[in-house]
């Protein structure tokens with residue numbers, strides 16, 4: 798599940814990660830409070846559910862390498 802946050806286009810403010818509608822509402826509230834004369838803008842960021850990307854990815858690569866080694870060893874034994 799993806800979560801969203803908005804970054805203000807006028808200052809360094811960013812909303813918390815969450816649902817897209819909640820993030821948009823928080824940014825509109827920020828603009829009305831901090832930049833009342835500016836039309837709301839900024840950047841929307843999103844991310845997918847997995848928080849830790851490197852750990853599982855590395856283990857997957859190690860697992861694939863081990864499987865390839867076992868496969869090659871099995872081929873060699875069959876000859």
Ligand SMILES: [Zn+2]
Nearest residue numbers: 805807808810
């Ligand atoms: Zn701002």
